[in-house]
Amino acid sequence: MNAVRMLVLWCPDWPAVAAVAAAGEVLTRPAAVFSANRVVACTEVARAGGVRRGMRRREAESRCPGLAVFGADAGRDARLFETVAQAAEDLVVGLEVVRPGLIAVPVAGAAGYYGGEPRLAEELLDQVAAAAGVECQIGVSEGLFAATLAARRGELVEPGRAAEFLAPLPITELDQPDADRAELVDLLVRLGLRTLGAFAALGERDVTARFGRAGVLAHRLARGLSDRPPLRRRPPPELSLTETFDPVLARVDVAAFLAKNLGTRFHAALADHGLACTRLGIYATTENGEQLGRVWRCAEPLTPQGVAERVRWQFEGWLRAAPGERPTSGVARLRLEPEETVEGRSLQLGLWRGSGPGTGEDEAAERAGRVFTRVQSLLGPEGVLTPLLDGGRDPAGRVRLVPWGDPREPGTPPDATWPARLPAPSPATVFDRPLPVQIVDEQGRPVGCTARKRLTAPPRLLRVAGGPPRQITGWAGPWPVTSGRRSTGPQQARLQLLLDGDGDEPGQAVLVLCSGTENPKWTVEGSYD
Template identity: 75%
Template sequence: MTVPSQRGTENRGPTRMLVLWCPDWPAVSAAAVHHVAADRPVGVFSANRVVACNAVARRGGVRRGMRRRDAQSNCPELAVFAADDGRDARLFEDVACAVERLVVGVEVVRPGLVAVPVDGAARYFGGEHALVERLLDEIAAAAGVECQIGVADGLFAATLAARLGTFVEPGRAAHFLAPLPVTELDQAEADRAELVDLLRRLGLKTLGAFAALPERDVANRFGVAGLLAHRLARGHSERPPLRRRPPPELGLVEEFDPVVERVDVAAFLAKGLATRFCGALAGHGLACTRLGIYAVTAEGEHLGRVWRCAEPLTPDGVADRVRWQFEGWLRAAPAQRPTSGVVRLRLEPEEVVEGRSLQLDLWRTGGSGDEDERAARAFVRVQGLLGPEGVLTPVLDGGRDPAGRVRLVPWGDPREQTTPPDATWPGRLPTPSPATVLARPVPAQVFDDDGRPVGVTGRDRLTAPPRRLSIAGGPGREVVAWAGPWPLSGDRRRPGPRRARLQLVLAGEGDGPPEAVLVHCAGTENPLWTVEGVYD
């Protein structure tokens, strides 16, 4: 493969960028979809923690990372919504289109943040300040959302400038960054939490203090990730300036028959396309940092968007951006939506870096990395035959119910916890958990020594020690040991029969070994028993 020479780029400074930032975008999009008034506090939660909130919620004491219970305690009127990347991307498409009507080369970094090279547009509109004024007017008229704009050399400095709503003079990026806290390195599109924590413990509180370290020492102590962060702190470009333009054959084109008209279908197809796309780049020792997503509809409409990434894209990252983009295209307002489904999709690596920049299983040889990759490809092939639900993976969540604690997620979908599994759940079973949880509990009966039914009292105690268990009307089996009961609720004032769970060890059938089961009881008089699980 012949790669065009890039001589002369080593001394080229970072591109002057304009970044448009919509503050608290997940909260803004959630409020817009659910028609929540602008003066009401809104919080977006993932894994039972705040990931975004609006200014009204912050005034009420809500902060990112706060538990849901604490957030609602500080702000009882808080409107609670689950995180939804697709929703955020769908609504942000209106903002991206508004920017694109004035400036070419729009690159979506993530929903809520868009970047464009500013030099050409600034000359056309008569300066950077004039361009920003036009953009603000256009977005207010087209999308009706608040935003802040910053201009600086390089994406990192421009993003921080947007948060402050300021312009940074050319060549002054390092001076602008120096007094800012080192925590600014840990952005949503590049997770550097561990590095930032280490820098703070070493006494490097600001970006300027980190930038003052010799580059050789940074590389030796912090590795590749630290070296990249050091470049950002010094006001340099996000990656070394020597970049390679990919050969045209690395673009991936896929034809669809029937046409793609649903986002869930597009998300499913994107998984296989992303694996093939990244695999082709890996074969040339490359990784993608700017991804072009281009589509053609059955009516001949051409759609396109470029996504810029702070880190080289993984197959999951490519699939996510394809899904987000289809959310924006197919679920837009009727006047802006394509008139027909997508018949052709092209993924184009607009910019690549050397493969060594990507610290992934894809680059490991031997051991479990190769095995994991082969298994992942096999799962995708099975899904192609059976559909997305053909391969499911379990996620352990919090809760009291053994069946409810395990949630099955289609392979390739985010495996995020919705509730913390380590929280204090009244009535939660102690370890070990049953190896098999029955999808449909089986009716049973528990008797004492005199053959009378055993129930649960109002004080969450058994009416008598259990001695025999009959399952589904079958013969009674001797109970040789038991543990419990564990009440399902700590609220003794709750109306209705008392409910609890019990672990029973049954004598083996014939010469077989003993068996252990998990049973559930409701009531004292005429108690209802069911078998919920079986232990190995």
């Protein structure tokens, strides 16, 4: 199936541009957006200073002094991009937001109206620059994939020459932000396929046998064909989800919370019909009768979380727009429309329930998820929290509580090298409030820790205020406590202690912290099973 000719409007470095604009900074200052301590986007000025995507924060700051540092925020990116989308929509219809920073639209009708593709591109560039005040690039080619790469190079590919345009490009172009193909690309490179043309030259039957469904889809993209498998169905009208709100939705946090439940229901209704959504229409009616709408195109079938994220992003754009551009009242009615669907058997858990290994766990997880969502509807988003193992040195800081349904992405890699991290095993129980204790030696003198992180005497007794002393039968450490930067606070060190049993109670292992060297203060941070 030949691909539809598409026009793509791309705003370079959009996460960094949006972060700078939200902070009231100017683009002449170097700036970068970080996620998990690595650069995910940077401005042109920062790139000229040596900053690159994937670079660690410390290296980026050393290469580019004065670098403005921002955290990744998908809501911020979507909110500010709504102005760009609205400016483009004033000229063309059928606009689809692929992700914040990237817009796609079928080019045939609009090009005919404006007198050709070059003229349409000029009009769009002028319109976005005047209305939104941002620079962008435009590309035209068959299919979204080829058009996106053309936009990054500012090219209008002649009709029928998409494969020729793609052939010399590196194979790494297959790994786009909206479609995770890193493992596939790495495998292709190791097999010696360095360009899209080399991959496209392989036979489709061989690609299917070696790489499976993901490889077939990537192979079609490399050949300049449709970016969707030729298995699309128009969903029946009853699969649209309409929700009425009383009181109206006027706050983004409330909309984000409700979006989780809407995403689950919307996805479940499609899954019952063996479908998954690839183009999501979000339409709203305000209390004053204003009509709002936007279509989001997705490279992969949407999950419930993906639906919820796009609803939240769209509400960010509507409700937090600049004065004069935002709706005059809250949203009273919302409709989610599956504009395009594909077969969703791989996502439809219910069809395979009870027919294969691991299905019992899948069913239990799905049932638990529904219960969590129900509890959240009663207690609010913070009513259900789940632990996430994160990076860090502090045992308490390594566990972060995430509201149910929020993205479970570590802020820092948990398996990274952390100097001065407490060695394994970690305590099974970490106390919210450390318990003050006294630790003394055989003569009853307080035990301290020197600046060189050595104990002043072997510990023998641990006494909790108001309680009997506990005999210390073994200990390990101390280990210095550091934040990774030069510390100006009191010296700290951790110690693992094994306490003798008290009567019929068995022995117990605890983790204690010593603060200060002259007048040490000891606290129990956790215990081991």
